[in-house]
Amino acid sequence: MQKNSKRDFGSFHASNVQELLGLPEAEYQPPAFPIPVPRFTDCQLETGHSCRRKHFLLEEDCTFINHGAFGGVLREAMKSAQEWQMYVERQPLRFYDRELLPHLVYVTRRLAKFVCCDPTDLVLMINVTTAINSVVRGLDLQKGDIIYMLNVTYGAVKKLLQFVCESTGAVLQEVQLNFPVTSKDQVISMVEKTLSSGVRLAVFDHIPSNAPVILPLKEIISICKERGVPVLVDGAHALGALPLDLRALDPDYYVSNAHKWFCCPKGSAFLYVRKELKAQTRPLVISHGFGSGFNSEFMWAGLHDYSPFLAMHVNMNFWEDIGNKKIQQYMYTLCRESCDLLTSLWHTKLAAPMEMFGCMALVELPRQLYHSNTAATYSTGEAIQNQLYHQYNIEVPVKCIQGTLYIRLSCHIYNELAEYEKLGKCVLEMCAMKKLCSEGSETIGNIHSQDESCTA
Structure with missing residues (x-):
């Protein structure tokens, strides 16, 4: 039985979830923890390789500047998740029947405070893909309804939107953002010109994955509201990378992964839904919480590993104790310095102004690395990426x-400038080798040509 020092809820059921989430802070008492949860109040912000060795699990010999792909877990958070897993198995019934839901309520309350929203409007999800599916699949789309998105929308989300449009007869409007981007005004103007009143849903990435410019969401959401268009924001890269204030941003739906820049164990994310829209937003898996309220329906999706959620306390402690601003400032500064270094070394440009990038950026590769007289392809980029890894x-x-081919840089607190210097020099070496091979081929071709003419 889970006790609350200010209220006794007795045996805890799904119906208690809404009551606990709605309690004022002064009346809420967190559950007792069965395992230790580290704090970082005595820690200074460590960066670079010393931070990597102390707080992350990454291989020492790999130059890892791709945090944006799948993140990289905080060592202490992974340990916490494993300790939760061990604790669960000591008495599974006690944990799942009596302890789990109060702990999930507490994580939800803390995370809601972290991203500045009401805890009754936020639910924990295993990933952003599942969260977006829950929103989109819950829409009562009719034939002819329009869903609006930009061409930089994440590939999996595009496929989801294509699927629901094909299934319902709705229409998918994809608007092209051209690169290089000149300013945030270019994005705002494009949305103003192409978004019509009556659009059923507009989908925007806060930081698009392939082209990680920080979109001017405040202005975009304002345009959508003026035209009565609901907004779903895919903030997969936002939590940890940006200061999030959902009350100020005021989207209709917002989703973000916790395993990326926030460095939680894989399988942790959140979904925020505006109060007026919660009734139509249901989980993909209907289970025991059905009928007990919005949060209750999402909180229990059957038996699975809930330890990534429970370990989120460690990450929230880390960001709060070390300082959000300090962490993000280091990442932003390193990203700017790396971009300056590489554009100078390669004599290339960024895909957008530096002020539109945060922890990630797109730096154009030297044209001599691939055929400059033709447009590059996905396969060309993949071959270069594989060469950088294998060689x-x-x-x-x-x-x-x-x-055009770009390197997508990721800059976290365990990275340091020397890694981007290595990248820069290796790319120049690849350019030199390509030029050498090309000149060698031309020489061989000339010899063959001369031989043939002599033979003739």
């Missing part, structure tokens, strides 16, 4: 954006 043990993605 130099550098893990960094190469993105093909409208025929």
